[in-house]
Amino acid sequence: QVHLVESGGGMVRAGDSLSLTCTASGETHTVRGMAWFRQAPGKGREFVATIPWRNWSGPGPRYADPVKGRFTISKDNTKNTTTLEMNALKPEDTAIYFCAASTSFFAATLTSNYKYWGQGTQVTVST
Numbered sequence: 001q002v003h004l005v006e007s008g009g010g011m012v013r014a015g016d017s018l019s020l021t022c023t024a025s026g027e028t029h030t031v032r033g034m035a036w037f038r039q040a041p042g043k044g045r046e047f048v049a050t051i052p053w054r055n056w057s058g059p060g061p062r063y064a065d066p067v068k069g070r071f072t073i074s075k076d077n078t079k080n081t082t083t084l085e086m087n088a089l090k091p092e093d094t095a096i097y098f099c100a101a102s103t104s105f106f107a108a109t110l111t112s113n114y115k116y117w118g119q120g121t122q123v124t125v126s127t
Helices: none
Strands: 002-009 010-013 020-025 033-039 045-052 073-078 083-086 093-104 121-126
Touching: 002 093, 010 093, 020 033, 020 121, 033 073, 033 083, 045 073, 045 083
Parallel strands: 010 121
Antiparallel strands: 002 020, 020 083, 033 045, 033 093, 073 083, 093 121
C-alpha cells in the first residue's frame, strides 16, 4: 500500500503562483510514476502532469496542454515528495487537485493507470 497526502492548496488571484506538495509513505519502492490530476466542479478528473518516480530511459515529465509552460512537476525521492509548482494561475485552474501513484507506469496520463490516490486539495483562483 502507498499512502498519499496532498498539501498547499488555497485561494489565490489570477496571475498568482501556488505550490502543491504530495507526500508518499508506505511501499514507495513499488512506485514507478507520480502524477497530478484535477477535477473542477461538474467535470471529470483530468490529467495535469506526471513524472517518473524512478530513473528510466524514457521521456521525462509530461504535461497537459492547458498547463504547459505554467506548471512544473518535480520530485524528491529522499523525502518521498512530488511538487507541482503552478504559475500564472487562471480562474479555469480552479479545481480539486489530486496526487496519484502508479506501480505499473512511469509517466502515464490516464486515471486508470494509477492505483493510489490522495484525498485532494482545493485550489481556487479568483479574477
